[in-house]
Amino acid sequence: MKLVLQVKLLPTLEQAAALDATLRRCNEAANWLSAEAFARRVTSRAGLQALAYGDLRGRGLSVQPALHVLRKVADAYTASQARAKARTCGKPGSQRYAKVPAKPITFRAEAAQPFDDRCLSWQFGATTVSIWTVAGRMKNVAFTGHPEHVELLARHRRGESDLLRRNGQWFLISTCEIPENEKNSRPEGFVGVDLGIVNLATTSTGQRHSGRRLNRRRAQDRKLRAKLQCKGTRSAKRRARKRAGSEARRTRDINHKISKSIVAEAQRTGRGIALENLGGIRERARLKKPQRVALHTWAFEQLGRFIAYKAERAGVPVVYVDPAHTSRECSRCPHIDKRNRPSQAVFACRSCGFVEHADLNASHNIAARGWRMWVCGARSVAPALPLVA
Structure with missing residues (x-):
């Protein structure tokens, strides 16, 4: 079975600056590619690679990050088309449905960016990672997590890992293929x-x-949320998100x-x-x-x-x-x-x-x-x- 686990990175100020520049560069490239894909009506991986691979390399991305940006944009358009086909964005002809294909897909500056084993390596003994950045390969980036989760990652991690920044903190999210225990075929009830x-x-x-x-706490949260929504200031919205x-x-x-x-x-x-x-x-x-x-x-x-x-x-x-x-x-x-x-x-x-x-x-x-x-x-x-x- 698949289980997604996350660990928290503990970068130094210099390492955090390099990670921030990397994430912003990748998402800027993804936004540029998304606009090109929308304008030229090309959304497949193969089509985008033929269209813009060289341009992505010219924007400061190495081979693997450039390919991951291509795949991220192609997958985003595939998911958008699937939602439109399933009518989860409203019925065809409705105002809500018309907004779906009306503009290119955009990515936040801190949106997650995938890294494979060629540009991200784990050192579980030292609890550090080595990761590609726009400033070069950065080694000895410390991470922490629940000991059980770290052990599962060391034994069963498969495929890519996603780097993201959330509320000023850095995380790596990875998928583990965990073998299932033999199912109890004769339960006693x-x-x-x-x-x-x-x-x-x-x-x-x-x-x-x-x-x-818990319900009393949730009732208090609802009252506070209603007050913040009525206030409507930037600080109130920021507090409501938090x-x-x-x-x-x-x-x-x-x-x-x-x-x-x-x-x-x-x-x-x-x-x-x-x-x-x-x-x-x-x-x-x-x-x-x-x-x-x-x-x-x-x-x-x-x-x-x-x-x-x-x-x-x-x-x-x-x-x-x-x-x-x-x-x-x-x-x-x-x-x-x-x-x-x-x-x-x-x-x-x-x-x-x-x-x-x-x-x-x-x-x-x-x-x-x-x-x-x-x-x-x-x-x-x-x-x-x-x-x-």
């Missing part, structure tokens, strides 16, 4: 996982990850911790994991405005992806079940009734009288459905998209 807002995740084994404190990055990192960190705990529990007990198929939940759910805000701003899909890819690494099978009526069905008897939920936290069956915490009851239903799917041979495939750890 399934851990059902019910995802929610009050309780972010509740498992059928009784593990509950409360979201009350806060948005902090919120995203906090969400990702929480989802990583929850998914790691769930997968570890399933692996320890020899079980699989059953998740609800929540595709299209935002369109199906009919909620009041405050509830819609909470539902639409929490990364349920990200948590599900994290659980899936961690389970794949650990060899834990994952199945996705139909979420219909999991919160209204009694886990003791098959009775389904809207009145079984007298409140958000309480489940009380109108047929057999069984009383349980509502999220725990739903997780038992999800676990039972997952086991039935497994017995019937309906296995799911965990997402294969690379994720940044």
